Amino acid sequence: MSLINLWVKDGYLSTPDGNSIYFWGFSKSENGPAQLPGPHMVVTQGETVTVNLYNTLSEPVSISFPGQTGVTVEGQPVQPQYSAGRLVSFVNHAEPGDMVSYTFTATHPGTFIYESGTNPHVQIPMGLYGGMVVRPADYDPNVKEYKTAYGTGTDTEFDREYLLIMGEIDPDLHQAVEEGRSYLISKYMPRYWTLNGRCAPDTMLMDNMDHLPHQPYSSMIMAQPGEKVLIRYIGAGIGNHSLHPHGNHTRIVGMDGRLLRNGNVDLSYKRFTVLVGPGQTYDQIYQWDGLGYTPENPIPITLPNLRNMGIGNVGWTMWSGSPYLGVKGDIPKGVTSFNEFGEYYFMLHSHKEPQITNWGEFPGGMMTMIAIYPSLSPDVGILT
Amino acid sequence: MATVIKNLQVAAGSLSLPDKTIPFWGFANAFFGSPQTPGPLIEATVGDRLTIRLIHNNSFARIGEPISIIFPGQENVMVRKIPSGPLIPQPVQPQYAGGKMISLTNYLDENVDWLIEYSFTATKPGIYLYESGTNPEKQIQMGVYGVIVIRPSGYNTPDHPNYKTAYGAGTGSDYDVERILVIGEIDSIMHNDVEPGVYYDMLKFKPDYWVINGRSFPDTLAGDNNTSQPYGSKISCKVGQRVLLRVINAGFQNHTFYLGGFVGRVVAADSFPLMTPTLDATYEKTGVTLGSGQSFDIVFTPTTPGDFYLYDREYHHLVNNNQFPGGMMTKIEVTT
Numbered sequence: 001m002s003l004i005n006l007w008v009k010d011g012y013l014s015t016p017d018g019n020s021i022y023f024w025g026f027s028k029s030e031n032g033p034a035q036l037p038g039p040h041m042v043v044t045q046g047e048t049v050t051v052n053l054y055n056t057l058s059e060p061v062s063i064s065f066p067g068q069t070g071v072t073v074e075g076q077p078v079q080p081q082y083s084a085g086r087l088v089s090f091v092n093h094a095e096p097g098d099m100v101s102y103t104f105t106a107t108h109p110g111t112f113i114y115e116s117g118t119n120p121h122v123q124i125p126m127g128l129y130g131g132m133v134v135r136p137a138d139y140d141p142n143v144k145e146y147k148t149a150y151g152t153g154t155d156t157e158f159d160r161e162y163l164l165i166m167g168e169i170d171p172d173l174h175q176a177v178e179e180g181r182s183y184l185i186s187k188y189m190p191r192y193w194t195l196n197g198r199c200a201p202d203t204m205l206m207d208n209m210d211h212l213p214h215q216p217y218s219s220m221i222m223a224q225p226g227e228k229v230l231i232r233y234i235g236a237g238i239g240n241h242s243l244h245p246h247g248n249h250t251r252i253v254g255m256d257g258r259l260l261r262n263g264n265v266d267l268s269y270k271r272f273t274v275l276v277g278p279g280q281t282y283d284q285i286y287q288w289d290g291l292g293y294t295p296e297n298p299i300p301i302t303l304p305n306l307r308n309m310g311i312g313n314v315g316w317t318m319w320s321g322s323p324y325l326g327v328k329g330d331i332p333k334g335v336t337s338f339n340e341f342g343e344y345y346f347m348l349h350s351h352k353e354p355q356i357t358n359w360g361e362f363p364g365g366m367m368t369m370i371a372i373y374p375s376l377s378p379d380v381g382i383l384t
Numbered sequence: 385m386a387t388v389i390k391n392l393q394v395a396a397g398s399l400s401l402p403d404k405t406i407p408f409w410g411f412a413n414a415f416f417g418s419p420q421t422p423g424p425l426i427e428a429t430v431g432d433r434l435t436i437r438l439i440h441n442n443s444f445a446r447i448g449e450p451i452s453i454i455f456p457g458q459e460n461v462m463v464r465k466i467p468s469g470p471l472i473p474q475p476v477q478p479q480y481a482g483g484k485m486i487s488l489t490n491y492l493d494e495n496v497d498w499l500i501e502y503s504f505t506a507t508k509p510g511i512y513l514y515e516s517g518t519n520p521e522k523q524i525q526m527g528v529y530g531v532i533v534i535r536p537s538g539y540n541t542p543d544h545p546n547y548k549t550a551y552g553a554g555t556g557s558d559y560d561v562e563r564i565l566v567i568g569e570i571d572s573i574m575h576n577d578v579e580p581g582v583y584y585d586m587l588k589f590k591p592d593y594w595v596i597n598g599r600s601f602p603d604t605l606a607g608d609n610n611t612s613q614p615y616g617s618k619i620s621c622k623v624g625q626r627v628l629l630r631v632i633n634a635g636f637q638n639h640t641f642y643l644g645g646f647v648g649r650v651v652a653a654d655s656f657p658l659m660t661p662t663l664d665a666t667y668e669k670t671g672v673t674l675g676s677g678q679s680f681d682i683v684f685t686p687t688t689p690g691d692f693y694l695y696d697r698e699y700h701h702l703v704n705n706n707q708f709p710g711g712m713m714t715k716i717e718v719t720t
Contacts, residue, residue, distance in 0.1 A: 065645065066645050066670040067645070067670045078690070086709065087709040184706045256647065258667065267665055277673035278698055279640060280640070
């Protein structure tokens with residue numbers, strides 16, 4: 001049995017271009033900061049999950065759990081809420097200053113969204129969403145065959161895992177809400193596109209940066225050559241996003257928290273680009289063993305082109321200066337390299353290029369990196 | 385193997401949105417119907433010969449443009465036209481004037497013609513659009529679209545293996561409750577311009593209403609009736625029943641139809657069943673994103689009683705005149 005307490009409160013998001021944006025978010029504790037996305041819920045298949053929602057906003061708030069069936073409040077199935085005959089919430093909500101407690105059994109492993117079910121065209125863009133991971137019943141992180149997304153024997157083993165939640169921000173909506181002004185949703189026009197609540201390049205910073213108290217989650221993906229990396233996508237915004245990792249295809253093994261397999265028929269498939277639709281989730285296995293790399297001959301067949309390494313008038317690069325993995329070499333004078341140990345960097349980004357900007361300025365937005373290290377601590381890429 | 389004959393006209397009418405009334409164009413049952421959107425549901429069984437006519441309209445307000453019908457998903461559509469020909473059925477063809485294409489298919493010019501008749505054989509079960517092929521960027525958006533349902537043989541014969549299936553036995557499409565949901569969007573400014581003949585720049589297209597079966601929430605919850613938007617979309621079922629949702633996108637935008645927390649199994653895409661004797665490629669989803677003209681058949685089985693909303697997960701489409709709740713949303717009522 002899992003008990004999760006969430007407080008709904010407000011706060012300010014930071015964007016790399018210096019903006020500070022009012023938002024609503026879930027918090028882990030009564031005195032902690034609201035965060036975007038909400039705290040990850042990690043539970044185990046078969047477990048009874050209780051989520052207590054404490055509402056400190058001045059309007060009703062609720063949580064819907066798409067993909068979880070049989071959600072109850074006070075022993076009764078959740079029901080839509082009305083005020084004077086008008087629909088307010090898809091499910092039971094907490095009035096301002098009040099709380100509501102949801103209970104369900106996590107019947108299926110996989111990746112799920114949780115999000116507000118109240119005034120959704122405002123509350124979800126304002127930040128009331130998060131991700132839930134349900135571990136398979138036989139999950140055991142210490143045994144290779146049992147460290148899986150969907151259970152042993154489902155061909156979903158992984159070495160490291162990362163959760164990326166996509167969103168959009170229209171600063172005008174946030175400012176109107178902050179100032180209590182009316183806002184016409186027909187004017188909705190996002191200016192920021194987020195991975196785990198952050199815009200690039202902040203996406204590449206580590207978890208829990210002091211200067212990003214409301215955006216605790218990194219989107220940096222790190223692995224060693226040949227490792228199976230489970231990448232979980234959630235589309236929490238209202239737009240489609242074409243997510244695309246450089247370096248290799250991904251194999252989609254599950255969608256919306258359901259394994260792509262019927263009996264013995266494997267329905268998983270590879271994609272270069274995954275169109276992440278609103279409210280939908282995608283579980284994928286990514287492996288970099290690219291370009292002829294082996295530990296004995298750690299050099300790619302194709303040498304990187306300097307112009308593609310971010311060197312030029314940008315003035316900085318992720319490149320090590322050497323084509324060999326784990327080796328650092330010279331880089332041109334006046335260029336700053338953010339490379340640590342001779343690791344490779346591959347971009348993972350929205351292929352709607354206007355979305356890899358911060359208010360129109362490239363680079364930014366829905367973009368992060370996949371870093372392939374010659375060796376990496378086993379403590380990296382763990383989801384809790 | 386029967387012959388299904390449908391006589392249609394296209395006319396201008398008045399469309400009711402939750403907070404206003406706008407003009408629209410739609411198909412009508414010829415002689416005794418009035419224009420409606422979506423158009424009259426056409427039902428047939430595999431093997432049937434469908435004959436669908438557009439008849440010169442003398443009874444209602446004409447739309448003042450040539451009219452035609454295209455049938456996405458149907459093959460070998462034949463056409464004849466009276467009196468200007470072809471009088472003997474020929475394959476449909478795009479139409480040109482002065483070297484410029486003016487219609488995706490043969491059309492009826494009401495100043496000249498009395499009727500145009502399209503015919504084809506229903507070869508595959510499924511749900512299909514029929515829609516305007518002339519000035520389609522304008523006419524479809526004005527409401528000139530409808531649905532054809534093609535059933536497998538035996539679908540209505542108890543004890544037949546295909547009884548109450550969408551695609552026949554062995555396709556996982558058995559159902560107790562079926563509901564067709566045609567989704568789309570409306571730009572009310574466009575409608576107000578087009579009907580009186582004011583020039584409307586389609587590059588300015590910006591919908592402000594989102595519809596299921598031509599209605600915006602809460603009108604979606606009303607039952608079937610005799611209005612210009614005759615088809616309701618509320619669903620009622622009992623716990624444990626198999627509900628078949630047949631969602632088809634007649635609009636120009638993508639929409640993500642969300643199952644209100646339920647997980648449904650996609651049994652067909654664009655009316656191709658995903659389960660065959662050799663491969664079960666059906667899969668489960670909490671919602672499906674439909675591009676323009678696409679369809680999904682989804683089956684799910686509610687396990688608890690209660691009311692659940694089904695909606696476009698693009699939440700800015702759940703408004704009427706910017707106010708929540710509204711737009712592309714309906715409800716399923718589950719009883720014990």
